Amino acid sequence: MVDGRKTAFLLPYKSLVNEKYDQFKRIYGGVGQRVIRATGDTHDEISLLLKGKYDFAFLTYEMFLGLVVNNQSILHSLGLVVLDEAQFISDPNRGITVELLLTNLLASKEKGVCPQLITLSAVIGDLNNFNKWLDCESLETDRRPVPLSEGVLDRSGRIRIKDGALEDTLQLIPSRNITQRRPKPSSQDVIVPLVKQLVGDGEKVIVFRNSRGSAQGCAKYLATELRLPSADLLKGALPSHDVTSASSALRDSLSGGVAFHTSNLSAAERELVEREFRDSNGNIHVLVATTTVAAGINTPADTVIIVEHEFYGAEKRYFTIGEYKNMAGRAGRLGYKPHGKAILLADTPIQQNQLFARYVDGSPDPLRSSFSSKHIETWLLRLLSHVGHVQRADVFRLLANTFGGYLANREDPNWFSHAQVEAEKFVGEMLRLEIAEINGDEIQLTILGRACANSLLDFRSSIRLIEVLQQLPPDQFTMERLMVLVQLLPESDNVYTPMLRKGQWEARWPQMAASMFGQETALILQKGARDTAHFRARCKRALILHDWLEGVSIGSIESKFSANAYSQVGLGDIRSIANLTRLHLMSAFQIANAMLLVNNLDNDEVEHFLKRLEFGLPESALGLLGLPKSLSRGEYLALHASGVSKLGEFWSKLTSVVSDILGRNKADEFKELATEEIRVNSLENADHLQQLNLER
Incomplete structure (x- = not known):
């Protein structure tokens, strides 16, 4: 940064990008550092990224790869690239994106463009030569800043627990407190007395469930059983327009001092729940959540309870050790809690020992490439788009430079020659489909081929x-x-x-x-x-x-x-x-x-349609997206239904219709924003603003 170089942080989820963006904006924005983000949403600041008018940029993996492929100049201004959650290179769906963006960074070194690279992960087992492929030093530690105890609790109330090197088995819940609450035994029989005991000891608790329905239902019965003070301030702050069934259920559970966090809540609702749970003086002591909370969002707890051990749905696969560690890691966060505890639930003593061996004593899986020979065409197509043109005989060498190719060649010296035959077949198919063409003795993608390669489609x-x-x-x-x-x-x-x-x-x-x-x-x-x-x-x-x-x-x-x-x-x-x-x-x-x-x-029609998909709005309401502060979908639609669809109509009715819909506090916030905008520059339809008596 001293030399004027930029820093890019690459993250797997929009929610993480937005959280880190807000954090850096709050810390460094006040001292003149320019912080931008790009997640594929309307608020993206891609033009500033392309012009180099930033100091810190936060991007999702996909946005960074797509931008760099078409704008290699971005790399020239970068001094540091930080890729968080590096274990995603093994992900069967998104691993290709992580691997290709790292391959692109490695290829840039050959052209003299060498931003420093740091990859981070808390849930990697054996590196499996990942550091050698990247030509990076490895820095590993098993020390956790905040101590974490991990254990497995069975239906008798006994827990087998490990705290550092110490292991013990003890009676955590009196067995008399575990009673059958439904026609058949269920996890509810253990969850209720366990959470009641932990909250009674002054703890904040996260309960992880493997589906939205079970998370919402769990919050409902915990609110009924625990009878904690109502979180009235949070209930009053929740959006009141375009209310969903999950929104209504959240209000009901908040009446009993319990919240849930699932994708069925709006972004505003999830943010309010996260903020209230983080607040040490807040009224939410129990949060029931799906794995969305485990993905790095800062929601620290004293104890984490993990009820199921497999994902819900068609795949029905067990959690990996890394996924378990991510959930367990929500307990005892630095700066929030001095000690954490993670508890898995088991039905029997036999299952208790099995889960303890797998998850508590287990190590995360070795790092692997997500490359599969079934997708060799997609890999080669995207690699070709990065280099522009290459000798036909060298096409396969592009794949050999990836992490997958690097590992395969180490494991099987004959892999290169076998896979090269498949690559040549694909080159012939590309030529037949006219997505590639021969230029002299080199092969390059056609315009159609480049459009396919630059997409995120297989x-x-x-x-x-x-x-x-x-x-x-x-x-x-x-x-x-x-x-x-x-x-x-x-x-x-x-x-x-x-x-x-x-x-x-x-x-x-x-x-x-x-x-x-x-x-x-x-x-x-x-x-x-x-x-x-x-x-x-x-x-x-x-x-x-x-x-x-x-x-x-x-x-x-x-x-x-x-x-x-x-x-x-x-x-x-x-x-x-x-x-x-x-x-x-x-x-x-x-x-x-x-x-x-x-x-x-034309481009405007395309842009408008994409905005409608993002916000869920009719064409006639898009004018409201030009407001200096974002609103919820429900608020946009309520304004639109009241005849407020354009900026001029919004400002002229700010103290009447708009104030009735948004509430006086939010209307006053817009007055402040408008006053500042008039002072600094001129806002569109500023003549309407001048009619208002806007004073600080």
Whole structure:
């Protein structure tokens, strides 16, 4: 920084980027340091990043890779790159992004561009030559700044616990306090007396559950059983517009002093819950959460209780040791708690010993590449986009430079020659599909090939999209139709879509999709579907997105698309579908653009549609996004419904309609912002502001 170089922090989640951005802005913004972020949302400051007008930049992995591939000059201004949660290189879904961005950084060294690189992780086992591949020194420590005890509790109330090198078995809960509360024995029988005892000792407790439904239900019965003082201040601060079923459930549990934290809550609700739980004087002493809280968000507790040991859903896989350590690590955080305790729940003494051996005594898995020969085309395509052009005979050497290639070559000296045959087959296929071309004795991507490579789509997904788009006449191309077609991509099929597997309740969606988007478009959604249920899920996602874009209330969407309480569509599902669609829609648009299908669209139309997907707003409400302070979706929609859709209307009605909807305190905040904006510069529609008596 002394030399004017920049620092980039790369993180796996938007929530982490936003948290660290706020933290650095608060600490360093006041001393003239420029802090920016990029997560793929509207508030991104990409133009400042490209111009080098920053000191600290916080980005998600995907944003950094996409920006650097198309703007290598970014690396020239960087003095330091910090990649947090380096274990994600082993992740089967996102590992390719982490590995490719690190491969890109290594390749830049050959061109004399050498920002310092630091990778961080608290849950890596054996490095498996990761440091040698990066040509970095390794710094390892097993010392935890705040001591952590880890144990497994069975249904008798006895816990086998380890504190450093000391191990013991003791009676944590009197066995008489563990009683059956439902027709069959359940985890509730142990959770209630355990949490009651811990809170009675003055502790703050996080209870981890493996699904949103079980987390919400657990918070409900704990609030009923514990009867803690109501968190009235937090309840009063919660958003009051576009209230969801989860929002109502949160208010109910807060009446008993218990909160929950799941993706079915809005970002504003989750932030308020996190802040209240962090506050040592706050009224929330028990937080029930899904693993969203384990992903590095700072929510420190005295004790963490981990109820299940596997993920809920189709994959039903057990937590890895690293995932367990992440959850356990929420207990006893530096600067908050002097000691932490993590407790796993077991049904029997036998399971208690098994869980203790696996998780308490176990070490995180060795670091591995996520590279799979099944995805060799995607890896080579993206690597080709980084280098521009290469000798045909050297194409495979690009893959050999990755962590996966490095490890494979060390383990099997014959791997290179075997895999090179597969690479040559792929080169032939690229030439046949015209996504690559021969220029002299070198191979390079075509414009269409580069659009595929720069997307986050798997190679086979890109090819499926191209085949579908070839059936679409250019004069029928719209962003909404492209949004619908994105639902047939494997990446969209993998997003969780609540579906009732039995009966005919879900059979309605194809006909509704045909009526909404046209029969031809609906029929295309059948392409590549595994079965009828798969096809119906695609139609259902498209219809959910339509209502989201039109500003239909979350409660109405939940009611319309939920078959029953066990296949309920919640805000988390809606946002997950919308966010993933928005992520891949831009890639799909670039591919369609390379195919010369989008001549009837301008950049503003594309940008507006992406904003609508991000915020869930109709076109006529987008003008409100120009306000100097963000609002919730419910607040935007309430203003829009009251005839306030443009900035001028907002400022002219600030003391009347706007104040009634947003509340006097928030309206006063806008007055302050407007006063400052007028003083520094001129805000759009400033003539309306001048009519207001705005005084500090």
